[in-house]
Amino acid sequence: MSTWLVTGGAGYIGAHVARRLLESGRQVVVLDDLSTGHRSFVPDGVPFVETSTNDGAAVAAALRDHSVDGIVHLAALKYAGVSVDEPLRFYRANVDGMRALLEATVDVGIEQFVYSSSCGVYGTPAVVPVTEEAPLAPESPYGETKLIGEWLVAATATAHPLRHTSLRYFNVVGSGYDEVTDTSPHNLFPKVFAALDAGERPVVYGTDYDTPDGSCVRDYVHVGDLADAHVVAVDRIEAGTSLRSAYNIGAGVGSSVLEVVAAIGRVLDRELDVEIRDRRPGDPAAVYGDVRAAADDLGFVVQHDLDDMVRTAWSAWRHNVDD
Ligand SMILES: NC(=O)c1ccc[n+]([C@@H]2O[C@H](COP(=O)([O-])OP(=O)(O)OC[C@H]3O[C@@H](n4cnc5c(N)ncnc54)[C@H](O)[C@@H]3O)[C@@H](O)[C@H]2O)c1
Secondary structure, three states, X not given: OOEEXXXXXXXXXXXXXXXXXXXXXXXXXXXXXXXXXXXXXXXXXXXXXXXXXXOHHHHHHHHHHOOOOEEEEOOOOOOHHHHHHOHHHHHHHHHHHHHHHHHHHHHHOOOEEEEEEEHHHHOOOOOOOEOOOOOOOOOOHHHHHHHHHHHHHHHHHHHOOOEEEEXXXXXXXXXXXXXXXXXXXXXXXXXXXXXXXXXXXXXXXXXXXXXXXXXXXXXXXXXXXXXHHHHHHHHHHHHOOOOOXXXXXXXXXXXXXXXXXXXXXXXXXXXXOOEEXXXXXXXXXXXXXXXXXXXXXXXXXXXXXXHHHHHHHHHHHHHHHHO
């Protein structure tokens, strides 16, 4: 039975990946500095190492102590807007932290690595659905750090034995386990839920985009489907199958902000009245992914539609907020 280290495993997505890896029969160790994560998200019985990936010595010790065979690296700071104001904090966590992690990986002799990247590496794509071959032109320090992370892992794999891939997530939503929820104050689902709890109208920024209903279009993917893609990537890497350096992981279709709000109203069986405000600077009109490469190589097929995403996200939200 192999052992995988999940960095960022106390976070929203990492906690799902850790659970899916456990369910696949593997042993899991979580490493997280709890800067945005929650100790309660780490599954019971899973060894937890509370440290930063920036601390290379502590990471190397964890890799050795737990006889780790491979790493899924999700630990990062993630808000693009915040990164514009605090670029050096983002570069320290996402770039310095990943460099230190890879150094420990090489020192300890670990040869398997899955990296959590982002559709933010594309910036505003000229063509949607965007393919992996599209120009890489991030538009925030956050997006830059995710792209540099892809370069770091690829460069390391050129110089050292390292079977790897990078998964470029689109907008990750929903929940696979009620105890794990997206606590982000910046993402659409939690923002709408928080507004409803406060008795306020959810805010929609911009309804004058060049999209079918005028609101921004994004690619929402259920976190359970995304976590399953990690398990398949790990399966393939362990089997020695050669993978592309990067895969888009999204639903492969765009949903508008107004469609999401309508889905929330439908699932919750509530009349939702929204407040329309001006566009936010830097929001592209439409970003959604071409996911055929992941379908071909990872057998990736989404199992959850938008209503599933809303239902599971709301259930986990209630579980965590009402507790
Ligand atoms: N949520 C999304 O829609 C989305 C989209 C694209 C990419 N991603 C990527 O997915 C990954 C996970 O995102 P999430 O949504 O679960 O966010 P999250 O904030 O819930 O999880 C990130 C975790 O990493 C930990 N962490 C941060 N810096 C660390 C460091 N230096 N050392 C150790 N731990 C550290 C945090 O404490 C947290 O538990 C990130 O790499 C993010 O860039 C997320």
